[in-house]
Amino acid sequence: MSERVVPPDARRRRRPTKQGVVLSEELIIETALRLIEEHGTDALSVRRLGHALGADPSSLYRYFRHTDDLMLAIADELIGRTLRSWRPTGDWRADLWDLGLRMHAGALAHPRAAVLSAYRVTGRLHEIQAVETILGVLRDAGFPDGEAVRIYHAFVDQNLAFGALDSANSALPRAAREAEADVWRDTYARLPADTHPHIAATARHLAHSMRHSSYPAALDLLLSAAAARLENGRGDAGAD
Amino acid sequence: MSERVVPPDARRRRRPTKQGVVLSEELIIETALRLIEEHGTDALSVRRLGHALGADPSSLYRYFRHTDDLMLAIADELIGRTLRSWRPTGDWRADLWDLGLRMHAGALAHPRAAVLSAYRVTGRLHEIQAVETILGVLRDAGFPDGEAVRIYHAFVDQNLAFGALDSANSALPRAAREAEADVWRDTYARLPADTHPHIAATARHLAHSMRHSSYPAALDLLLSAAAARLENGRGDAGAD
DNA sequence: GTTAACAGGTCAACGGTGTTGTCATAAGGT
DNA sequence: ACCTTATGACAACACCGTTGACCTGTTAAC
Missing domain, CATH: 1.10.357 (Tetracycline Repressor; domain 2)
Structure with a gap:
């Protein structure tokens, strides 16, 4: 077997897949990002990505060694996009x-x-x-x-x-995330003031604040x- | 089918597994933590955990609805340990x-x-x-x-x-972590001052600072x- | 033009994953 | 001692990433 992954500029032959798509590193990254955006994180798997591209999943291994490599490439693209959008x-x-x-x-x-x-x-x-x-x-x-x-x-x-x-x-799966929100509303907000005075006093603030990221x-x-x-x-x- | 998961205090019959182990929520959490620590995150799967416990993987679903529930239990145990050490x-x-x-x-x-x-x-x-x-x-x-x-x-x-x-x-694997340190010493520290003035000016500080956590x-x-x-x-x- | 090499797409398979429906059995209350 | 039923076991399902072998269209060289 010849080397599985070929560096982008060494690629010469652009052979279309059975379904007529011409693959490229760019197209794969683009499609991966689109998949994530449209159908959620779980939608990104080698198999689904192959399907979305109209190619056999194993074809992707001609472009990326592992899914990890694909992720890093996506990440770098994201940094670039963010930086370009910033003035x-x-x-x-x-x-x-x-x-x-x-x-x-x-x-x-x-x-x-x-x-x-x-x-x-x-x-x-x-x-x-x-x-x-x-x-x-x-x-x-x-x-x-x-x-x-x-x-x-x-x-x-x-x-x-x-x-x-x-x-x-x-x-997280949608159900799990909703369950977390419920924990703050149900479990925490119902703790009695005599055993948990501080939580009881701030329950309303907590239920509200914990729904959002604290990054800002x-x-x-x-x-x-x-x-x-x-x-x-x-x-x-x-x-x- | 009766409810699969039974709350801990409702458990009556302590039936041993084929290999003679009596399961419990505590034992499962303990074993999971040990597995993670000894063999890494990837070592934690329902099947491996079942094997380590000497029980069929599906038995765990009598104690936790999903792997998610198990994760939460593990997390809580860790919080407790830390809090107890603080004065x-x-x-x-x-x-x-x-x-x-x-x-x-x-x-x-x-x-x-x-x-x-x-x-x-x-x-x-x-x-x-x-x-x-x-x-x-x-x-x-x-x-x-x-x-x-x-x-x-x-x-x-x-x-x-x-x-x-x-x-x-x-x-990270030892090799990968050393490779990262090298990036700061080799790649970043060698960027020319005319194209990357700020990195060049602070290269020494960077190489030192990036070796430690910035949490403190x-x-x-x-x-x-x-x-x-x-x-x-x-x-x-x-x-x- | 013809041809030969080989890049790159395809196929099938491996071993892994979480999860569930069904069954069997022993524990424990009566 | 019996009966209920909790709980462990089994088998199966639909996925997952990854790889080795195969096949074929593209391309460069003649």
């Missing part, structure tokens, strides 16, 4: 707020890719662009190098971590703390 | 700092389980205890209800999210922003 204004805090929310939304739109890629450093094109861009925003804002890196690190990891968390949650709140806290440090000129406290 | 002092910021680090460490100590359970609401005993405790710390500190809930939510989710993120990373930094930022709001009396700004 910095020069106000560092507003720009990072906007970028954070955009990246988070992008992750939520493609949960499986988000979960898989959150804890990996790919070193691919779009990822490098993102690092350079975010570091630029922070350094231009006046953060000294060590502090800029520290805040960059916290910002990115917080974003990835929440992206994966909320994605994993949203990827967490991001706001992070940026506001960073702003405070910048104002206090405490930025260069450490050499990290 | 509050009355200083809300120090207490939450300590609790955050403990929970994060607990997640890292059981990486595979942490990844599985991070995004679930269990509604079980230990989780309820944790909610009540953390809300109590915040309300006693003087945060009004809406703000207490908002900060509770951000605190907990950030903790779970980073726990899962760092766990997933630490659970993120937690510190969160708590410091919360403290600022408490001081400014801005706590009741929103009704949530």
